[in-house]
């Protein structure tokens with residue numbers, strides 16, 4: 001469980017927050033996943049938007065809550081939880097009904113959540129190449145310096161995750177997302193979706209007859225990858241139908257609305273990529 005220790009938390013005001021508070025960003029995949037989970041659970045929560053576009057996740061205030069510099073963050077009666085999948089696992093125990101992690105398939109579910117989390121930087125890479133142009137997504141050097149300079153601990157020790165985050169954003173600033181990087185990320189998804197497609201062979205949801213956290217997690221990835229131009233209908237038709245059925249549900253659809261200007265920008269990006277032969281399908285040979 002990624003619950004921060006008292007000594008990790010420098011923004012002390014959060015220790016007095018009672019009830020459920022979520023620090024999140026409207027367009028962040030992990031935040032969307034968490035909000036859908038809260039909707040399905042019927043949990044009331046207090047919203048604290050953190051504007052990633054304005055790089056507010058690198059302010060001393062936010063880094064004093066999550067030294068990792070990432071959303072979402074859950075604060076429950078003054079306890080700070082980071083890492084979306086750990087947050088969902090915690091919430092499922094704290095608010096048991098409806099159960100979204102079945103106790104019989106718990107280990108399998110946690111394994112699938114780890115697999116999903118391991119692919120997060122691949123999702124980010126494809127987002128940064130095929131959904132959001134660099135002039136919007138890139139980080140200011142001063143933000144990254146502030147992030148690097150702010151010493152913080154997770155679990156009482158300096159956070160190794162920070163070097164990975166800094167590495168990602170500095171590579172992205174230097175060279176964007178290369179064709180090789182995009183292809184390797186897309187191929188990983190193609191393989192995992194092959195297995196997920198097989199799961200939907202004889203059952204409506206990824207874990208069986210009832211909706212679970214795994215459906216929520218992969219719904220979000222599918223939504224983002226669809227926006228990137230991943231050809232679900234052609235490659236994984238059962239996943240495509242499952243995704244569209246979930247998208248019909250208000251608990252899901254209201255959390256993934258794309259602000260009209262971003263929709264327009266992505267369409268413009270795709271039009272340019274189509275002319276240059278550099279769409280996701282072309283680059284990754286899907």
Ligand SMILES: N[C@@H](CCC(=O)N[C@@H](CS)C(=O)NCC(=O)O)C(=O)O
Pocket residue numbers: 028029030031052057069070071072082083084085117120
């Ligand atoms: N493994 C983390 C990943 C969190 C993550 O990468 N969050 C992204 C948004 S989806 C973020 O905060 N990015 C910071 C940024 O874009 O500057 C989790 O599941 O919570």
